[in-house]
């Protein structure tokens with residue numbers, strides 16, 4: 001805002017030189033600051049021609065001096081650009097100017113499941129079933145495309161204005177080049193990291209996303225992740241020892257406990273597959289699972305009518 005308090009308008013533009021040498025310019029008006037993650041700052045952005053409102057992840061090139069950060073961004077763009085699924089954040093466009101790299105993505109105006117859990121404390125089982133079904137739809141597509149997300153967590157699960165769940169942030173994702181390939185780089189978010197990733201010796205694969213899904217189911221039903229402690233090293237020890245409990249004061253069904261217990265198996269091959277999770281009694285209550293939940297559930301449980 002300028003001295004007289006008037007709002008300044010920030011425009012960023014893409015200069016496109018066409019094959020016939022003509023220069024076309026696409027202009028975007030930067031809107032509300034949505035948040036930051038890693039080296040990126042995220043804003044609402046309006047395409048001034050189409051009026052479409054997007055989420056613009058803006059990364060200053062000055063923060064990309066280290067090769068590791070550059071490779072991570074290149075990998076994120078390459079993988080995310082190739083994906084198209086109703087439960088994955090749509091990758092719209094990427095371009096750069098002298099100062100920044102601009103990644104234009106589908107705007108999810110109801111933020112992430114992280115904010116939802118902070119607001120609601122915990123979700124009902126029917127809500128968890130609804131979100132789990134959408135996460136599994138995204139993961140089945142991702143794994144069929146030989147991509148492991150590796151950073152599945154509440155903060156990467158977005159809700160758009162129609163309350164559809166969208167998996168985002170492919171900064172730690174990796175694409176397997178051949179069947180049976182195992183990855184070894186240790187990465188992820190402490191609370192959600194699978195034990196075999198921490199182990200580092202045996203290599204890891206798609207099962208790390210199934211482990212993180214188990215952590216997410218526990219966190220949605222209980223209100224916080226199973227291995228959370230104030231200190232990362234202690235969290236890692238609890239993960240390796242498989243040390244977690246279901247608090248007495250939180251009532252959850254035996255089916256929910258059984259599913260979480262089976263997913264949080266230290267041995268990756270013993271974890272259920274995505275199809276087996278969909279076939280588990282917790283996801284098959286006989287009643288139908290809603291495709292999406294009403295906006296009211298951003299504030300209060302669905303049954304409280």
Ligand SMILES: COc1cc(C(=O)NC2CCN(C)CC2)ccc1Nc1cc2c(cn1)c(C)nn2-c1cc(Cl)cc(CCC(N)=O)c1
Nearest residue numbers: 034035036037040042055089105106107108109111155168
């Ligand atoms: C209108 O849409 C949004 C609004 C908000 C929001 O209200 N944030 C408030 C802003 C004010 N502060 C004080 C509290 C949070 C947050 C996210 C929105 N939408 C929204 C945000 C999005 C995306 C889609 N859609 C995608 C894709 N990537 N990102 C993205 C990217 C980065 Cl680098 C950081 C963050 C914030 C942290 C997080 N994981 O939510 C988000």
